Amino acid sequence: MAAFNLTPSEPSPFILIGIPGLEAAHIWISIPFATFYIINLLGNVMVLFVVSKEQTLHKPMHLLLCMLALTDIGMSTSVVPKALCIFWFNLTSITVGGCLTQMFFLHVVFAMQSAVLVTMAFDRYVAICNPLRYNTILTNSRIAKLGLVGLIRAVLVVLPMPVLLSRLSFCANHIIPQTHCEHMAVAKMSCGDITVNRMYGLVIAIVVNVSDLTLIALSYVLIIRAILRISFKKAHQKGLNTCTSHICVMLMSYTPSVFSYLTQRFGQGIASHVHVTVANFYLLVPPMLNPIIYGVKSKELREKVGKYTCRR
Template sequence: MAAFNLTPSGPSTFILMGVPGLEAAHGWISIPFSMFYIVSLLGNFMLLFVVGKEQTLHKPMYLLVCMLALTDISMSTSVIPKALCIFWFNLKHITMGGCLTQMFFLHTVIVIQSAVLVTMAFDRYVAICNPLRYTTILTNARIAKLGLLGLIRAVLIILPMPLFLSRLPFCANRIIPHIYCEHIAVAKMSCGDSTVTRMYGLVTAFVVIVLDLTLIALSYGLIIRAVLRISSKEAHQKALNTCTAHICVMLISYSPCLFSYMTQRFSQGISSHVHVTLSNFYLLVTPMLNPIIYGVKTKEFRDKVGKYTCRR
């Protein structure tokens, strides 16, 4: 049996455990999963619907919010339906092709979302530091090009991950202690040398996060400098209020993602169900909160939502 478990095998299926150690509670765990997922879909589709219907919202800022909503929908949908199948029907098997596809799609969307957050920071910088040139610097066409650039960057960065893994031999024991095919969790199951794919994943995450957070910090550094030059306290408050929604979204996006990533790679003392819980928080709660934050913090959008939801 030991020899069998160490024997490499061809492409087959993997088994997703769900939440390790809490298998007996999968039915109960599925309740918040399904509720958060439904609220996330309703909120983000409402945002897309309102922006699409209202001509006055066809502005760079709201186009970026729509891009963020699309990444939220894609991110949660790439994981949650399969997770619910595990919780409700015990359908834990996933083919190797399906696993690598899910991994590629999920990680690509995460990198795209990071690019969208960087573009949002640049949008706020232009709005505060160069308000008179805002409409000429940030046009809808330019925002679309930046979105396309973010998509191309994400695909080029993430594509090598499943390609490296597809070339590795996997042992007969193909149990993934997770609800989805996380890159490192899959790499750990390989019987071969997975150093290259592990290092590539580590370097890629480090470069993307450091680069994007540096650009965001630079934008807000310039914003703070411009705000401090304004003598009026009311103008201070108004300028900072335009950044509140983006700052909140940025914090709830990067903080759990970074913490989950670091614990997955470097903290061996943390149990598997804690790792999975942190990942679920990022994939469930963040997509649910983003449309709520923009609905509460952005008066123009809030008024338009009220126009449709409160209509008799």
């Protein structure tokens, strides 16, 4: 009779330990985590609010800033709340389904952000190399369509990752030395062959990072060539000045993410807490700084933000 009462057991949850080796300092580490997250939310929500309210800001560049703000909010929100639960309440457990869901949304947002940065590079290329046709080439509807294409690409590219992971059998040790569920960190807990997972992770890196960086580099080669053809020195400075915000954001987004990817695969000699810290760096710092960078460089946006924040 006991056999008829048996039910399939639920998969054991994963354990996110936070920053390995620095567990005793989690309370102190949570302070910059929470601070950066609050600044991120305030800055990016302000950008979304001001652009939505001001009709004069309904332009392609500001719509791209809104897309970037949404990806910044999504990237940090998919990680920070759970990390703070680990730091403050020691709530390290996460279900397998919750882990795969977190991983899916995190990678989708990152791929979407990469697409937005490529579109921003194209926007700068058209503005500098073909300014007379800017308004006809880059309309608001075309920007919206490019954003939709970027989202569809992100979902289609990332979706196989949790599907492949869900087919693996995991060993007894379910401890993830991270603050969040990252693709290879979860795959390494499997008792089976993860060659397919490794290869697909490499494919994603090539499709998203390498291809997007190539398109961005090509855009800037054409931009620099167009600027050098201009004889006036002031025009050189003005042309380069319009690109500095995008270059800063791009460097902050890609540099730590590429480093994190390489250390996850090849950096066995790097201390775990260093890898985890760098992995959290690009999830916290760039989303916090992006609205500040564009707010400082964009006079029009800065004035509109001041209109709402400096009201008596």
